[in-house]
Amino acid sequence: MAGAARTSSGGFRRWMERYPFLPALLILAVLLALNGFYQPRSVSLVGITGLVKTYLALMLLAVAQTYVVYAGDIDLSVGAIVSLVNCVIVVLMQYMGGTAFSALGAIGVGLAVGLACGLVNGLLVATFRLQAIVATFATSIFFTGIALYILPVAGLPAPAAFWRTYGGRFLDIPFVFYVAVVLAVILWAMARTRLVMRLLAVGDDAQRAFQSGLPVTAIRVRGYVMTGLFSALAAFCVTGDTASGDPLVGGKMTLYSVAAVVLGGTALSGGYGTVVGSVFGALIIGLINSLVYFVGTPSEWQNLVQGLAILIALMAGVVVGRRARA
Amino acid sequence: MSKFTAIALSTVAAIAVTAFSANAEDFKIGLSNGWVGSEWRTQMIDEAKAAAEAWKAKGVNVEVVVQSANVDVPGQIAHVRNFINEGVNAIIINPNSPTAFDPVFAQAKEAGILVISTDAEVSSPDALYVGIDQTAWGAAGAEWLAKTLNGKGNVVAINGVAGHPANEMRVAGYRSVFSKYPDIKVVNEVNANWDQAQGQQAMQNLLATYPDINGVWVQDGMAAGAWKSIMDAGKAGSIAATGEIRKDFIDLWIKDKLNSGASVNPPGVMASALNVAVLMLQKKELKEPATAGQYKNAMYLPIPFIDSSNVADAAKQLDGKPGYYSYTEQLSIEDAEKLFK
Incomplete structure (x- = not known):
């Protein structure tokens, strides 16, 4: 009996090592079931489509955050990058007449802006060795400043072609599901790349990575560039779901992205984690927000209960993870 | 899983049945507030709840459901989607962004839901703004x-x-x-x-x-x-x-x-919006359609002004209230009725 238990827990441990996001997946399943219990329509096709549409941006932003966290860094400017890219592409599409071609052009420019922001962060943190948390906090104010310069006040609408595509259907399947599938494939392919391995190695022990001959500075800069690129992708989703430019739209998303990373089982100290976990973490945050309302929490308590629920999800993840590793 | 689907379906059916058999004068109104940084917002929601309660005397049952938490723009879009899923009759929102809600408000309108923003104007042609200029x-x-x-x-x-x-x-x-x-x-x-x-x-x-x-x-x-x-x-x-x-x-x-x-930007604006919402849900028509403002969808409420000549009256209204309580005014049900045919 005891022996059987030991093997099964050993099996679970091996599973946990290969898939650190398992606790997050479990919590996600529980939350989905609870949401469905309290509000059946929230787990209908329309409800799930709405959930994905709303939180695709946070999922991408959580993925963005994961790449720097892999290396033990952090990026507090991801929300500001979202705002900046959002403003740049909306203004650009307006300027170019709102055609489909302008949308493609704007997406290209948006990716370049995200890349540039990531490069700035990477150079400051890795090359000039500023503390990541403060340096990226400073660049977040800087990026927001540029966004405010480009679009001083929220309100410029995005061309209908852009948000109709995002909110629409293609062969009867909501467009966002295609995005989700493409994202899954990209993440799956990315997880096997040398860059991700090296980021994890740096996060595990930067000193040892350096001594074993890895170009630590260059790797960390590349991590920030990846973060910038995925933040730009998140900005496209925000633009698709909000159909407008807003220089302050992403600001509050930054800490949610960090929370999603941690909920997904990735260690903030670096060296351990998965992007898939971060995607689940983002969905967990979304489902908690809905559940707090669907169970009928009085408005005065919603913030408190929401915070508590996130803490509980975090603790559940730690308990399951620790049992597996013990 | 099939059992679960059955339960889910029967619940949906039950909700549908209650929705259809309910009295025509039963309204469910969702209130969404996306920022909880000041007492003004708390007072805004409390006054709106009290206003809903006051409709009972007129034989109208107004149930309010509230989502109020610090959220980002996507988080508040999720508020609206939750309300749509729940099947409310109207949504009153103090929005975190003027333009970001256009697509989701369009969805709400498709679902037959009346959307009113208050305190901050929104660009959506599918919503109405009731508040001050x-x-x-x-x-x-x-x-x-x-x-x-x-x-x-x-x-x-x-x-x-x-x-x-x-x-x-x-x-x-x-x-x-x-x-x-x-x-x-x-x-x-x-x-x-x-x-x-x-x-x-x-x-x-x-x-x-x-x-x-x-x-x-x-x-x-x-x-x-x-x-x-x-x-x-x-x-x-x-x-x-x-x-x-x-x-x-x-x-x-x-x-x-x-x-x-x-x-004065009175915290009572949401209560005013609620009174307008109930009258609109009763299918009453505005004497003058709401077409003010830069988005041509606004109905502006009067803006009270306090100066040294009437500050004593304002103090009288606030007598006995806590220090953070704001001077307030709202469109009463009677005042609101005067705006309708």
Whole structure:
């Protein structure tokens, strides 16, 4: 009996090592079931489509955050990058007449802006060795400043072609599901790349990575560039779901992205984690927000209960993870 | 899983049945608030709940469901989607963004839900704005200041969050007024992010830089901070500055006989919006369609103004309330009915 238990827990441990996001997946399943219990329509096709549409941006932003966290860094400017890219592409599409071609052009420019922001962060943190948390906090104010310069006040609408595509259907399947599938494939392919391995190695022990001959500075800069690129992708989703430019739209998303990373089982100290976990973490945050309302929490308590629920999800993840590793 | 689906389906069916068999005068209204940083918002929701309760006397059952938490824009879009999933009759929202809700409001309208924004205007053609005109709010304070200074003097402005639509409208409001007075010079404009402490510090800096300030145009809670700096500098007698509407400040205003005037953005706006919403749900028609404002979907409420002539009345209304309580006014059911055919 005891022996059987030991093997099964050993099996679970091996599973946990290969898939650190398992606790997050479990919590996600529980939350989905609870949401469905309290509000059946929230787990209908329309409800799930709405959930994905709303939180695709946070999922991408959580993925963005994961790449720097892999290396033990952090990026507090991801929300500001979202705002900046959002403003740049909306203004650009307006300027170019709102055609489909302008949308493609704007997406290209948006990716370049995200890349540039990531490069700035990477150079400051890795090359000039500023503390990541403060340096990226400073660049977040800087990026927001540029966004405010480009679009001083929220309100410029995005061309209908852009948000109709995002909110629409293609062969009867909501467009966002295609995005989700493409994202899954990209993440799956990315997880096997040398860059991700090296980021994890740096996060595990930067000193040892350096001594074993890895170009630590260059790797960390590349991590920030990846973060910038995925933040730009998140900005496209925000633009698709909000159909407008807003220089302050992403600001509050930054800490949610960090929370999603941690909920997904990735260690903030670096060296351990998965992007898939971060995607689940983002969905967990979304489902908690809905559940707090669907169970009928009085408005005065919603913030408190929401915070508590996130803490509980975090603790559940730690308990399951620790049992597996013990 | 199939059992679960069966349960889910039967629940849906049950909800559908209750929805159809319910009395026509039963309305469910969702209130969404995306920022909980001030007591003003809490009071706004409390007043709206009380307004819903008041409809009982008229034989109308108004159930309000509330989502109020600090959320980002996607988080508040999720509020709206939750309301759509729940099948409310109307949504009243204090929105975190003027434009970001266009697609989701279109979905709400498709689902037959009435959407009203309050406190901040939205660009959606599928929604209605019921609240004050922030431009006129800014202009009213500036008008008072210009008159108090006899159309002449050096003025500084302390603004809220740059890029925030309400802030930009208020700024446009005071600029349009001051431009009509050639002898009023706006010597500096700073942002203090609607934060009382930042307002106080900004005022300190301004007083140090410009010793000859005659007037200060400052918004909301920052006014209390700015006035503190003015009083600390011993200039309360020589400077006129706009004020704010919380009991603490109004008490101070009376006690120290401040030379102040305050445009009121009453927290009762959401209650007003709720009364309008219920009448619209009763399929009543507005005498004049709501077509005001930059988005042509606004219905502006009157903006009360407090100055030294009526500050005592304001204090009377706030008597016995806690210090953070704001002076308020709302469109009563009767007032709202007068707007309809």
